[in-house]
Amino acid sequence: MAKEGHKYIFVLGGVMSGVGKGVVTSSIGLLLERKGYPVNLIKVDPYLNVDAGTMNPTEHGEVFVLRSGLETDQDMGNYERFLGRDLTNDDYMTSGMVYQSVIARERALEYGGKCVETIPHVRDEILHRLEKAAAYNGSRVSVIEIGGTIGDFQNALFIEAARVLKMTQPEDVLFVMVSYLPTPGTLGEMKTKPTQTAVRDLNSYGVQPDFIIARSKEPIDEKRKEKLAIWCNVRKDRIIAAPDIKSIYEAPVNFEKDKFSTALQDALKLPEKRKASLSAWKKFALATVDAAAPEVHIAVVGKYFDTGDFVLSDAYLSVIEAIKFSAAKLGRQAKISWINSKDIERNGNQAVAALAQYDGIIVPGGFGETGIEGKIRAVQFAREKKIPYFGLCYGMQLMVIEYARNVLGLKGAHTTEVKKNAEDPVVDVMLEQKKHLADNKYGGTMRLGAYPCYLKRGTLARLAYKKELVEERHRHRYEINPAYVKRLEDAGLVFSGTSPDGVLMEISELPRSMHPFMLGTQFHPEFQARPLAPHPLFTEFLKVAVAQNRKRR
Numbered sequence: 001m002a003k004e005g006h007k008y009i010f011v012l013g014g015v016m017s018g019v020g021k022g023v024v025t026s027s028i029g030l031l032l033e034r035k036g037y038p039v040n041l042i043k044v045d046p047y048l049n050v051d052a053g054t055m056n057p058t059e060h061g062e063v064f065v066l067r068s069g070l071e072t073d074q075d076m077g078n079y080e081r082f083l084g085r086d087l088t089n090d091d092y093m094t095s096g097m098v099y100q101s102v103i104a105r106e107r108a109l110e111y112g113g114k115c116v117e118t119i120p121h122v123r124d125e126i127l128h129r130l131e132k133a134a135a136y137n138g139s140r141v142s143v144i145e146i147g148g149t150i151g152d153f154q155n156a157l158f159i160e161a162a163r164v165l166k167m168t169q170p171e172d173v174l175f176v177m178v179s180y181l182p183t184p185g186t187l188g189e190m191k192t193k194p195t196q197t198a199v200r201d202l203n204s205y206g207v208q209p210d211f212i213i214a215r216s217k218e219p220i221d222e223k224r225k226e227k228l229a230i231w232c233n234v235r236k237d238r239i240i241a242a243p244d245i246k247s248i249y250e251a252p253v254n255f256e257k258d259k260f261s262t263a264l265q266d267a268l269k270l271p272e273k274r275k276a277s278l279s280a281w282k283k284f285a286l287a288t289v290d291a292a293a294p295e296v297h298i299a300v301v302g303k304y305f306d307t308g309d310f311v312l313s314d315a316y317l318s319v320i321e322a323i324k325f326s327a328a329k330l331g332r333q334a335k336i337s338w339i340n341s342k343d344i345e346r347n348g349n350q351a352v353a354a355l356a357q358y359d360g361i362i363v364p365g366g367f368g369e370t371g372i373e374g375k376i377r378a379v380q381f382a383r384e385k386k387i388p389y390f391g392l393c394y395g396m397q398l399m400v401i402e403y404a405r406n407v408l409g410l411k412g413a414h415t416t417e418v419k420k421n422a423e424d425p426v427v428d429v430m431l432e433q434k435k436h437l438a439d440n441k442y443g444g445t446m447r448l449g450a451y452p453c454y455l456k457r458g459t460l461a462r463l464a465y466k467k468e469l470v471e472e473r474h475r476h477r478y479e480i481n482p483a484y485v486k487r488l489e490d491a492g493l494v495f496s497g498t499s500p501d502g503v504l505m506e507i508s509e510l511p512r513s514m515h516p517f518m519l520g521t522q523f524h525p526e527f528q529a530r531p532l533a534p535h536p537l538f539t540e541f542l543k544v545a546v547a548q549n550r551k552r553r
Contacts, residue, residue, distance in 0.1 A: 006134050007141040007172050007268045010162045012209075013149045014179035014198030019215045020242065020251075021178045022075035025145040026082035027252040028176070030281070031261035032141055033083065036273030040137035041079040042091050042130065042144040043072065046154035050096035053446070061314035065475050065527055066092070069449025074317050075145060077527070078248075081321060084530050090133040095154065098125050118157065126161040141268070150177070151201045163206045174267055177202065177209040178242070181216040181224070190216060192227050199232040210267060211238045211260075219243040238263055247324075249285040249531060253278060284531050287328035296332045296546050298323060299358040301339045301378040303371035319364050319392065322529035326539040332546060341374030352377045360388040360517075360545035363395030365475065365524060369418045376402050383510070388517040388548055390541045393476055396520025397427045400480055400488065400508055408491045417478050426488075428481040447474045451499065453506040453523070459496035460519055461507045464540035469500075472523035479522065480505040497521070517544040 011025045022043075029039045049055060052063045053071030064077040067086045080087055102125050106116045134142045146162070148155040166173040179195040195212065202209060212234050214220040219241040220228075229236040240258045245251060255261070256278065265272070287293070302316055320336060327334035337358065344351040351374075355361060361382045363375050375395070379402040382389035391399040397415055404413035404426045412423025450471045455462040462468070485495060485505060492514060497507030510518040521537065529535035 005172060008165060009143045009174045009176060011145045011176045011178060014177050015194045016180055017149050019178055019180045021145050022078045023248045023251050024178050024213050025143050026078045027255055028143050030082045030252050034277055035261055037141050037270060038139045039141050039143060040091060040133055040139040042133055042142060043075045044144060044158050045073050045094045045147045047094060048096045049094060050100055057315040062317040065448060065473050067450045074314060077318050081530055084532060090136045093129055098122060101125055123157060123161045126158060127165060150198050159205050159207060171269060174210045175207055176211040176213060178213040178215060181214055181220060183217050190224055192224050195228060196231045209234055211240060213240050213242045215242045217244050247285060247288040249288055253282055253285055280532055284328060288324055293331055293333040295335045296327060296542060296549055297335045297358045298360045298362060299337050299339050299355055300362050300364060301341050301375055302364050303341045303366055316364050318526035322526040322535055322538045325529050325531055325534035326542045329534045329539060330542055330546060341371035344374030344377055352381050355381050356385060359549040360541060362390045363398060365393035372418055380406055383518055386515055388541055388544045391520030393522060393524055396508055396522050397478060399520040401426050403493050404488060408487060415478055425481055426484050427478050429478050446477050449473060453497045454500050456496045459494060460509050461496040464536040472525060473527045474523045516548060517541055
């Protein structure tokens with residue numbers, strides 16, 4: 001169990017979703033850690049899925065994979081990036097996980113024959129998980145983001161658990177509400193009423209916010225701080241401005257303008273340790289928004305962009321952030337364009353030729369048949385026009401399929417994920433995965449989490465990493481078919497990264513003599529890219545893209 005006097009900060013959302021609870025949670029963690037307090041961050045997702053792995057990315061956004069292999073919400077990626085370290089299974093919780101545990105305990109007679117009910121048993125399981133996470137991490141403060149918005153039926157039980165914790169440990173629990181203050185264009189005035197209503201909704205749960213994070217287009221002014229303080233019963237100095245910013249990495253710096261970390265420290269009665277040092281973070285945050293930095297133009301050719309008339313870039317969130325980190329390190333501004341591979345399929349040569357304007361092309365991960373031929377055409381264009389190319393997971397598999405078709409001459413080359421009886425199954429389901437698919441066991445059964453990869457000498461991958469053995473995170477069922485490896489290598493393709501036993505092909509590339517940068521990874525390097533420690537493969541890719549930019553311009 002967590003130590004007595006352990007501190008808890010609950011982050012909740014008011015008015016509407018998508019206003020930045022995850023960024024606020026990440027920022028609180030960063031600021032408190034810089035003050036010397038060990039912190040653990042927890043994401044609570046109120047859906048009944050046991051994990052995020054079975055969700056559609058166009059609805060839910062990216063599935064972030066922990067080192068352990070747990071498939072989680074994309075906010076866990078933000079937490080890792082802000083803290084600069086790996087998180088654990090205990091730092092993630094869904095309603096599905098909670099109910100699954102309670103039902104398993106009931107089946108094992110662990111409730112001693114009692115009638116098992118939502119209150120207290122499900123609520124107490126939530127509290128048990130919070131305490132367990134704190135104890136496992138050895139933290140002083142737990143920051144818990146409760147997904148959804150105040151008033152949602154789904155997250156009410158988690159708020160109830162937080163209320164009970166506040167009741168039993170009143171000096172150890174804080175509630176931070178992230179709420180949006182709109183400025184309607186026809187009025188030109190920031191309105192506080194939606195936030196007042198959200199606070200009243202929260203009060204109906206028996207919970208009073210200690211802090212309000214005022215999300216808005218412009219910084220909240222003193223008059224509206226006073227208004228919120230009066231009507232929401234929150235101290236004026238605990239209403240923290242959170243205006244729109246160019247980069248989420250500016251958020252912790254902005255919060256310190258309102259002395260947010262000191263206010264949290266005082267509210268929790270934490271002893272003074274040291275002043276937060278944000279110098280390296282500030283330098284990085286400034287680099288991400290440096291308008292004077294030369295641009296590098298990158299095309300991300302994906303298929304999870306369709307959400308009505310809008311573009312959902314969140315499906316590739318970690319890829320986007322990894323690009324930004326490496327660009328900042330190189331003193332560049334990354335200009336990223338979203339290219340829908342289905343548009344390439346529909347519009348043919350004209351659409352694929354438009355890729356010539358970019359300094360580099362990335363094909364990220366994905367599943368299934370939709371848009372696959374558009375991606376393969378993009379890979380072919382990058383190879384033939386010698387545009388730097390970086391393929392991630394599916395992006396590597398399609399790179400190998402394209403090479404088999406157009407260089408090796410295997411016109412029937414395909415993946416059995418799309419074409420079960422492919423003439424040349426260059427990409428095939430992993431042996432241990434076949435039974436899972438036959439039994440319809442999809443959730444949590446892929447090759448997931450961190451695995452070692454051996455890098456061959458004299459290759460682009462080895463040059464980038466500057467080491468022989470690395471560990472990277474995976475999320476896939478299909479691999480390069482070993483039966484085709486020698487033929488592909490004889491045709492010029494290099495498998496520069498393999499599993500230590502040499503059975504699984506983890507990285508494919510073309511020699512520099514054939515292409516400036518044509519490389520794919522079976523794993524997801526984006527999951528380990530951090531603001532102050534960019535991923536070496538993304539950095540090497542952008543270095544070459546920058547060089548190509550200079551040549552072309």
